[in-house]
Amino acid sequence: MRPEDVDIVVNTHLHDDHVGWNTRLEGRDWVPTFPNATYLMPQRDFEYWRPENLHNTVFGRGNQNVYEDSIDPVVEAGLVETWDESYTIDSHLRLELAPGHTPGASIIHLESGADRAIFAGDLLHGAIQVHEPHINSCFEEDEEGARASRARMFAHAADNNALVLPAHLPGHGAFAMRRRGSGFELTDWAPFACT
Template identity: 40%
Template sequence: MRRGPFLENLSKVNIKPEDIDFVMCTHLHADHIGWNTKLENGTWKPTFPNAEYLFAEKEFRFWRDTIEANPLEKFLYGAYDDSILPVISSGQAKIVRNDHDLGSGIFMEPAFGHTPGNIMVNVLSNNFHAKLCGDVLHHPIQLFYPKWYTNFCSDPQKAVNTRLNFLKNCANTNTIVLPAHFQPYHYGKIESDENSYIMNIG
């Protein structure tokens, strides 16, 4: 039921939905799979008609198997039905390895814990490296308290370990991190200070 300016924002940088060739979701929580599809005359249709939707296998199988095994329970607020199934029906879904490499400097990286098959998306271009880290960093407070986790983490200890590794590896490098839920500024570089971190937006 959300309405945001996502497609308008894309068109401001001259990208039309038909131009999109790949769609990747870090994980399949309801707030990360919206815009996979859109509601057209009462039917959910893929938003990006020419895209291949790449799903990391561990994450995809976990939710598919869980939902198929418990047909009477409502998982993901019903978002599997409206944001994943239409993409499977249209033939645009492709299940890939958890470390799938598109071969163009873009590759997935396992980051399990927040969900069973959570991944990050890496983007490499010349000397530039960005990590779309999804909910590995959920809230800025986790820079100061990396061991804090959310009640949405399926395996809290694994989520904490993944975050600690991620922060340690990114700290004091040129890697730009893009957490999914940060308010402006949406991205920055990680700097470390003893046991806590900051995100430098400069």
């Protein structure tokens, strides 16, 4: 597959480690990595991370260059579509707002027949959070919001037999979970082979 073949890029939120592949350096200019793609961005993050608003954020001005080199070039190319609350990509994939980590942080639901999965984005940074979902990372813009969104995601996964695909846990795979008392526990790890 070539970069020109990619038709959708999902930014679950607009931190540097989630938008860095949006663009590539060509000479002295940042250009879209995927020139034929629609870049889906949460509207709330799109507004929140604008350089003129950074004085109000946890990361402050540290995210300014991210907007300038990884977001502005795809906006200028007319490739960005923003969304709020939820966004249906197709009959199997749906984005859902899960604020807390950032105002526009989101998760992706995958449903195909009886198979279900949730791409967790940055709602999950460490394995301890599976058993202790009230524990936050140091990167949350809204700590209470992150806890509430993580609890909703885990409840949905446990109640609907959905695998959770973490972005920041080591290894390749997903896990199944169930309710345990007032919390949750991991029941099975589903590793994926890397080729």
